[in-house]
Amino acid sequence: MVLLENLSLGLQSLRANPLRSILTLVGIAVGIAAVLYVVVLGEITKKRINERLESLGSNVLIIRPAHAHRHGVRTSAGVVNLTWDDAREISASSKVIEITVPVFSGNSMLEFQDKNQNARVTGTTPSYAAVNNLKFALGNYFAEEEVVARSRVCILGSNVNQELFGDGSPIGQAIQVNSKRFEVIGLLETVGESWSSPDDQIFIPLTTAQERLFGRDHLSQILAQLASSDDYDEALFDIENILRRNHRLQPDAENDFRVRRQDFYLSTIQETNTELANFIIIIALISLVVGGIGIANVMLVSVTERTREIGIRRAVGASRTMIIIQFIIESMVLGVAGGALGVLGGTAFNQLVVGTELILPWVWIFYSITICSGIGIVAGLYPAFRAAKIDVIEALRYE
DSSP states (O other), rough: OHHHHHHHHOOOOOOSSSHHHHHHHHHHHHHHHHHHHHHHHHHHHHHHHHHHHHHSSEEEEEEEEEEEETTEEEEEOSSSSSOHHHHHHHHHHOSEEEEEEEEEEEEOOOOOOOOEEEEEEEETTHHHHHHHHOOEEEEEEOOOOHHHHHHEEEEEEEHHHHHHTTSSSSSSEEEETTTEEEEEEEEEOOOOSOTTTTGEEEEEEEEIIIIIIIIOOSSEEEEEEOOOOOGGHHHHHHHHHHHHTTOOTTTTTTOOOHHHHHHHHHHHHHHHHHHHHHHHHHHHHHOOOOOOOOHHHHHHHHHTTTHHHHHHHHHHOOOOOHHHHHHHHHHHHHHHHHHHHHHHHHHHHHHHHHGOOOOOOHHHHHHHHHHHHHHHHHHHHHHHHHTTTSSSSHHHOOO
């Protein structure tokens, strides 16, 4: 009964000063809504990256040129040293590498009628689609014969297609790639946001890219698919021996190439996103602390305004403990109400922004309400003890 009575008094106090109460609630609500928004975005990003990792698999290695050095200092440029012969020999000599895929990439201007777009052009072989689990919405990938013939055919990523063709079918259409005519023979399904997303690329035969488009005879990278992810160490040993021999490196010389698991890059992105999300959550929690200070300020003003009321309650038998409980409950009501408002507002905002992929972080919703309750209690302690220490006689005389 005492608890319900104090709760009723707390609600009456909040209704007596609606503007002040609303401003305090908003401060808490914004902090909670920010926390929930960051958590939801983090969960969705993690889900997308995990889906992309599953599609890539952990049994694909990426071999790239090492960074060049100038005057003993590493530069951002890569060494020009990987060739198609390297890829063929790795595939033929290693017992744990099932297939290698040579790749050369560069940026080009794409044009169709009055539309144009700068996009990544990836020259490769037909095995690229299988190694990267690419799926087709329309058409198909180019064949080995088209690689041999240096055919000017291409496959579009979904974003490139949307930019050039909108909702229309691109199959059979001709686009200009660096002012050279290419026929569209395939359209990939949407992959989503990821490292080096196929959505933002077009794919052409490797020989066409090297000889007809860019005039290069080296590779940007080699993809090596392992028989099993457990063969990573043996595959790395084979790759190192073959490339060091092919590149005639001295025993004491550093490798002029780098080998990474294909899922390494997405894992790095995931870690970076997690660190960024944690940082934003800390900022949001700081805003909750500021909101707690606002609650404490409101309660101190409330104590001053209700000095006579406190004196009357003490005069008719209320103990100091009851006064403390009353003001702590009022403070906690402010915190919980702000937290509930933040949860509702944050969920509505996330539904509007995220849409059907919305994930309700029930654990964080529970944490939010708990944190707000704790903030309310802590923020109300000092005002509550101050109210309890008021002299009864002086309080009754207070105007």
